[in-house]
Amino acid sequence: MLARVRSCHHAFRLAVVVAAAVVAGGCETIGSDLSDLARGLSMPTPGEAARMAVDPGDADRRREGTLLLANAPFGGDETYVRIYRDYAANERDPLVRSVAIRALARHGEPDDAMIIAEQLTAESLPVRWEAAKGLQRLHQPDVVPALLRTIRQVDETPAVREACAIAAGQYPQDRVFQALVSALDARDLEVNVAAAWSMRMLTGQDHGLDPRPWLRWYNDADDPFAGGQEYLYPTYTRPESWFEKLAFWSTPLREQPAPPVGLRSAAERTTYDDDPPGDGGE
Known part of the structure; x- marks a missing residue:
């Protein structure tokens, strides 16, 4: 009985913290952060992400699945890299193609820069922009x-x-x-x-x-x-959101600037801290 009371008390305290943050943070920011919270509590499994990425009838699912795979620790597996290559060259939906270009730039090989460079003349601005940024990460004269x-x-x-x-x-x-x-x-x-x-x-x-x-x-x-x-190619940085500060148990990894693939060895492919802050990292 005492354990149940303590559990309810902790849940109430968390609800108060979230409510206070909602009052203090503003509707637009809080809405975005609550969406992050919802996604964090119901992330697709690797198998679900892979099925989403190859859904032939839903471009939104292909885009989301490709993004999930690209950001996963196993996103550089050759099976997934082949998907990125195919979508970067042939996908008709510009948002899916943009995500695939970003994924290929992160996990591809120097020769994949040729596929990406072809997209500098694409009709879609997001595609051209991702191609331009992607060529910062791959070295191919x-x-x-x-x-x-x-x-x-x-x-x-x-x-x-x-x-x-x-x-x-x-x-x-x-x-x-x-x-x-x-x-x-x-x-x-x-x-x-x-x-x-x-x-x-x-x-x-x-x-x-x-x-x-x-x-x-x-x-x-x-x-x-x-x-x-x-x-060193530049990387995007941003301040921590209020949810990231609240979720002290889950420290996000920050990508670090690094030499492009083609100017560094395969052993140096990762551009993330080996240890997240608080676990032996800076």
Whole structure:
């Protein structure tokens, strides 16, 4: 009887905490976080996720299943990578194809960059954006022409050009440097900043956003790429949600910047902390 009373008391305290957070947090944020809570309490099994990913009649299920597989610890299994490749090249639904490109960039091989690069000319903006970001994670020099065409394409969305300019920072080639210098004259600041960042990676120099000092230095340098820095693709970070803070028993893994596949060994493929914070990690 005492155990039942204690159990009810703990449940009541948790309900009070959740209610207080709802009052303090705002409807939109709380709605999103409660959706996270619901998903966390009813996650599909690996088998269910796989069946969702290959559902021929429901694009939403294919998208969700593919995303679940890609984010799972076993998402790099060759069986699933073949699904990502097929969807990245052939899927008609643009949102499913976008998720597949993201998954292939995370788990694929250098040659998969060629499949992704073809999507830089897709009609769908989400597809082109995922392709541009995906090429930051895979090292394949044969994609350089596609990257440079997109960087120079003035009618392309700035976010896509920016992502391609960042991806170009892993290729120490004269044509890459020249395209990045030209991108400093683009109308959009994010493209300018991305081009300057990549030139710093390629050369170890920092001449700001003015192309003239960059060109003067480059023309005088015997080996302009001798001082290049290690290229690490950028990763997305965000503050913890209130539910993540409340769910102290489940610490989310944070992806860390890393060299692209093709510039690192298979043993270094994971980009997550080996130990989550609180369990021996930082």
